[in-house]
Amino acid sequence: xxxxxxxxxxxxxxxxxxxxxxxxxxxxxxxxxxMVIKPYGYAIWEKMQAELDRxxxxxxxxxxxxxxxxxxxxxxxxxxxxEGFAKECAIVTHYRLQNDPDNPGKLRVDPDAKLEEELIxxxxxxxxxxxxxxxxxxSYRDLPILINQWANVVRWEMRxxxxxxxxxxxxxxxxxxxxxxxxxxxxxxxxxxxYAEFAEKFMAIPVIKGVKTQSERFAGAEETYCIEALxxxxxxxxxxxxxxxxxxxxxxxxxxxTNKDGKxxxxxxxxxxVSTRLMGALVMTHSDDNGLVLPPNLAPIQVVIVPxxxxxxxxxxxxxxxxxxxxxxKTMGISCKYDNRTTxxxxxxxxxxxxxxxxxxxxxxxxxxxxxxxELARRDTLSKEIVELDNLVATVNGLMIDIQDSLFxxxxxxxxxHITEVETFDEFKNVLNTKTGFISAHWDGTxxxxxxxxxxxxxxxxxxxxxxxxxxxxxxxxxxxxxxxxLFAKAY
RNA sequence: CGGGAUGUAGCGCAGCCCGGUAGCGCACACGGCUGGGGGCCGUGGGGUCGCAGGUUCAAAUCCUGUCAUCCCGACCA
Numbered sequence: 001x002x003x004x005x006x007x008x009x010x011x012x013x014x015x016x017x018x019x020x021x022x023x024x025x026x027x028x029x030x031x032x033x034x035m036v037i038k039p040y041g042y043a044i045w046e047k048m049q050a051e052l053d054r055x056x057x058x059x060x061x062x063x064x065x066x067x068x069x070x071x072x073x074x075x076x077x078x079x080x081x082x083e084g085f086a087k088e089c090a091i092v093t094h095y096r097l098q099n100d101p102d103n104p105g106k107l108r109v110d111p112d113a114k115l116e117e118e119l120i121x122x123x124x125x126x127x128x129x130x131x132x133x134x135x136x137x138x139s140y141r142d143l144p145i146l147i148n149q150w151a152n153v154v155r156w157e158m159r160x161x162x163x164x165x166x167x168x169x170x171x172x173x174x175x176x177x178x179x180x181x182x183x184x185x186x187x188x189x190x191x192x193x194x195y196a197e198f199a200e201k202f203m204a205i206p207v208i209k210g211v212k213t214q215s216e217r218f219a220g221a222e223e224t225y226c227i228e229a230l231x232x233x234x235x236x237x238x239x240x241x242x243x244x245x246x247x248x249x250x251x252x253x254x255x256x257x258t259n260k261d262g263k264x265x266x267x268x269x270x271x272x273x274v275s276t277r278l279m280g281a282l283v284m285t286h287s288d289d290n291g292l293v294l295p296p297n298l299a300p301i302q303v304v305i306v307p308x309x310x311x312x313x314x315x316x317x318x319x320x321x322x323x324x325x326x327x328x329x330k331t332m333g334i335s336c337k338y339d340n341r342t343t344x345x346x347x348x349x350x351x352x353x354x355x356x357x358x359x360x361x362x363x364x365x366x367x368x369x370x371x372x373x374x375e376l377a378r379r380d381t382l383s384k385e386i387v388e389l390d391n392l393v394a395t396v397n398g399l400m401i402d403i404q405d406s407l408f409x410x411x412x413x414x415x416x417x418h419i420t421e422v423e424t425f426d427e428f429k430n431v432l433n434t435k436t437g438f439i440s441a442h443w444d445g446t447x448x449x450x451x452x453x454x455x456x457x458x459x460x461x462x463x464x465x466x467x468x469x470x471x472x473x474x475x476x477x478x479x480x481x482x483x484x485x486x487l488f489a490k491a492y
Numbered sequence: 493c494g495g496g497a498u499g500u501a502g503c504g505c506a507g508c509c510c511g512g513u514a515g516c517g518c519a520c521a522c523g524g525c526u527g528g529g530g531g532c533c534g535u536g537g538g539g540u541c542g543c544a545g546g547u548u549c550a551a552a553u554c555c556u557g558u559c560a561u562c563c564c565g566a567c568c569a
Binding site: 350 | 493528529
């Protein structure tokens, strides 16, 4: 069935790359480490954006936009943050080109056009935003500030992969300022919950909520909340993070306010973000060897109608039926495409929509016209059935919900079957190398142990999950006392 | 930046060892037969073989240099 597509079993990375390209989601750009998101891929991203944006606004956030460039002096103000990102920054040093006297027809950087202060292309916007907030905040009456921005950021990664790690990527970053510590923590937790809800309800990706260990924390954060998902190859993917930043940025940028008692205090901050990496998570969670599988809630095309005909007259007759159906789907809010191209044959259309993950396909041919039926094919199960034309729209509507649920449940089963509790380090290594997935193990809470395990196995602590049962134990590596289990995995 | 590999048509590759002026599959264009799962047959278009130098009557092929890309590490949403 799958033609020209590497299978998951053969080579998971290759399968992923080919799938992203062949499903028309994105491709590598000629620009180093950068990606071109193609219209079909972007349409999915837009659906994600729309839903997230709605959720942000429902919780009182507003959108704004801040500059791409961050002057170096601002960038370095919060030391930990600067240090964390320093190794992967693109830097603007000049502002003008000129004709190259040594190479006619070529340009060179004008050496006289050197900037007095270099500009960092934002790898994240805390610095530029907090330097701006300083001017906005004087009193507790100015708080909270609840702002999100949709933007691109640049991180000069050594090795890149479509959607999962590219030098430039699209994301949203929320940056909030609060009067109290408690309020800021509540905000960070709320946003992590929103991410989890979005991942599970819209992307049909089950996630584990928790906090990062100190060494995995965002540079400059006091606490990093995260949602972790499990891909089909048994590796974990960080799907979203939300940070409680304490007063670190307020202190670095001197953002003080007068509180209700008339005293000066630093404001409390959060930041949170998800990126186009979610597209990678979507692909890797649901897709199969025939291509992409999209949950109905995110599919740009939820239903495709493919006519099967020999003659023009047959096509015309099918088209009348198809157009009526489209109208009904539209009324139900189901997006539908009728592919009446005569330049492609039905079989190749079937294959194409399968590759592109369209959740449901309706085929209508002369036999169907005669019997008042259509053929329905589900992308997720690859099952086909002939159904009556009567009540078709209701049937399809029900299937949209079924498919969405069943994708989630399938991913949930897989995920739950790949969380393994281990008691010894031998078991740990064994599970990691054979079964893969998350390993639930006791940890002594030290960075040293965490690092040693990472060096030995490449597995990192993905998160300290919130839902962990209260259980004392001994560390799987050091044998020292542990307060609870954490989740280890190899990660993207 | 350390280890490995590769640059030949839009994409994927063969040819290189053993030098004789470039080929296959997919894609593309045209014609016909077709049409309920990626059709078949025929015809056709498209490449200064990454770049520069050298050896030679002759270089995709041999030699030297160089550039680029990919994979494995380190870094990371």
